[in-house]
Amino acid sequence: MHQLTFLFAIFATSVAAGTAGAILGLGGGILLVPILTMVFGIDLHYAMGASIISVIATSSGAAAAYLRSGLSNIRVGLFLAMATVTGAVLGASLVGVVSARALELILGLALAYSVLVTFRQLRLELPEEPAYDPLAMKFGLEGVYYDRVLDREVKYRATRVGHGLAAMFGAGLLSGLLGIGSGAFKVLAMDYFMRLPMKVSTATSNFMIGITAAASAGIYFGRGDMHPLLVTPVAVGVLAGAYLGTHVMARMRNTTVRKLFVPFILYLALSMILRGLGVHLS
Amino acid sequence: MTAVERVAARVLLWGGVLSIGLMLIGLIGYGVRSAERRQPLNVERLLENREHGQAADVFTSLVGIRRGLAQWPADPVALTALGMVMLLITPVFAVAVMLPAFARHGDLRYASISAGSLAAPVLSFFFGNG
Numbered sequence: 001m002h003q004l005t006f007l008f009a010i011f012a013t014s015v016a017a018g019t020a021g022a023i024l025g026l027g028g029g030i031l032l033v034p035i036l037t038m039v040f041g042i043d044l045h046y047a048m049g050a051s052i053i054s055v056i057a058t059s060s061g062a063a064a065a066y067l068r069s070g071l072s073n074i075r076v077g078l079f080l081a082m083a084t085v086t087g088a089v090l091g092a093s094l095v096g097v098v099s100a101r102a103l104e105l106i107l108g109l110a111l112a113y114s115v116l117v118t119f120r121q122l123r124l125e126l127p128e129e130p131a132y133d134p135l136a137m138k139f140g141l142e143g144v145y146y147d148r149v150l151d152r153e154v155k156y157r158a159t160r161v162g163h164g165l166a167a168m169f170g171a172g173l174l175s176g177l178l179g180i181g182s183g184a185f186k187v188l189a190m191d192y193f194m195r196l197p198m199k200v201s202t203a204t205s206n207f208m209i210g211i212t213a214a215a216s217a218g219i220y221f222g223r224g225d226m227h228p229l230l231v232t233p234v235a236v237g238v239l240a241g242a243y244l245g246t247h248v249m250a251r252m253r254n255t256t257v258r259k260l261f262v263p264f265i266l267y268l269a270l271s272m273i274l275r276g277l278g279v280h281l282s
Numbered sequence: 283m284t285a286v287e288r289v290a291a292r293v294l295l296w297g298g299v300l301s302i303g304l305m306l307i308g309l310i311g312y313g314v315r316s317a318e319r320r321q322p323l324n325v326e327r328l329l330e331n332r333e334h335g336q337a338a339d340v341f342t343s344l345v346g347i348r349r350g351l352a353q354w355p356a357d358p359v360a361l362t363a364l365g366m367v368m369l370l371i372t373p374v375f376a377v378a379v380m381l382p383a384f385a386r387h388g389d390l391r392y393a394s395i396s397a398g399s400l401a402a403p404v405l406s407f408f409f410g411n412g
Contacts, residue, residue: 053366053369053370056298056369056370056372056373057298057301057302057369059294059373060294060295060297060298060369060372060373061294061295061298063290063291063294063373063376064291064292064294064295064298065291067287067288067290067291067294068287068291072287074286074287074290074380075392078377078380078392078395078396078399079395081377081399082395082398082399085399139391210294210372210373210376211373211374211377211399213373214370214371214372214373214374217370218370221342221366221367221370222342222343223342224340224342226340226363226366227340228305228308228309228312228340228341228359228362228363228366229309229312231305231362231366232305232306232308232309232362232365233309235302235305235369236302236305236306239298239302
């Protein structure tokens with residue numbers, strides 16, 4: 001393939017990954033790493049370096065918009081970020097120790113898990129009244145936002161904060177290990193464990209993935225895993241795709257979009273797990 | 283939107299836009315320089331096994347970037363790397379501006395939490411750069 005064609009193909013793929021990531025609420029990185037390695041044959045470490053940069057770019061754009069709309073809860077984000085950044089630094093430090101095949105296996109399992117998260121998003125509109133949690137009260141992990149679809153204000157308060165912190169540490173660990181934002185895991189922790197509304201979970205996750213990715217990005221940069229020829233088209237493409245995705249999603253039903261993408265993510269998950277186990281599909 | 287959220291949103295948006303702009307200018311400059319010197323862009327480096335060695339056109343330290351920008355004409359790859367570093371610090375900078383904003387409103391608990399969230403990214407960047 002001609003060199004400029006190769007770079008344009010990466011850019012176009014990144015636009016698609018950014019669009020899909022924004023629509024599915026996964027951040028984009030979790031889709032990008034397998035595509036860059038499996039389709040383009042790019043070295044896994046460079047793919048992870050580019051992906052983590054793209055996560056920060058997407059997070060910057062999305063978080064700014066969500067903060068303005070009032071959906072992102074800064075207190076919840078900062079409180080949980082303590083656990084995720086600690087996990088991310090530990091995860092990034094383990095990259096040189098863990099083999100590429102093991103990383104592919106972990107990424108495949110992470111993708112399979114995100115399918116479950118997407119299925120859960122199909123069914124739940126708003127969580128039930130949460131149980132009292134002293135940590136949530138002490139740290140003010142509550143808020144209110146106006147829901148356009150429901151046409152009313154929604155008040156919420158976190159519960160099972162300890163479980164959420166543990167899940168966030170795990171999400172940070174994966175982010176550092178795999179070069180992804182692990183937004184799906186963060187959303188799961190806030191939505192499933194802490195019983196926050198789905199939209200607040202997604203918006204706050206967008207704010208958090210940037211901080212988590214930045215925590216491990218310095219280590220990737222110092223290791224030389226961020227190649228400018230790859231990082232630039234990926235970052236620009238994912239940012240453009242995420243911008244496009246937010247506009248497209250506004251005109252689509254969530255259930256339709258997620259039903260379209262679940263088989264795609266499942267296929268990638270299975271492929272990565274098989275590669276991690278040493279089984280290569282022709 | 284509170285004052286803290288307003289400041290954070292501005293930092294995130296403009297930090298991202300400026301960084302991506304620098305990266306793009308650097309990449310275009312790299313392409314022009316390669317064409318002038320009749321050198322290939324060398325994308326094959328991306329396909330090689332990274333574990334065999336580091337590519338020559340990758341910056342891994344702030345000192346290297348400064349050196350690349352200080353020469354004439356400036357190294358366009360250094361400009362891309364500067365954009366990358368700016369992008370890396372954008373979320374950290376957003377949290378950094380929240381810290382005094384929380385303190386100014388008397389919320390010392392969240393000012394402390396902001397400081398804790400800042401510590402890990404800052405340490406990782408310095409440790410990552412040796």
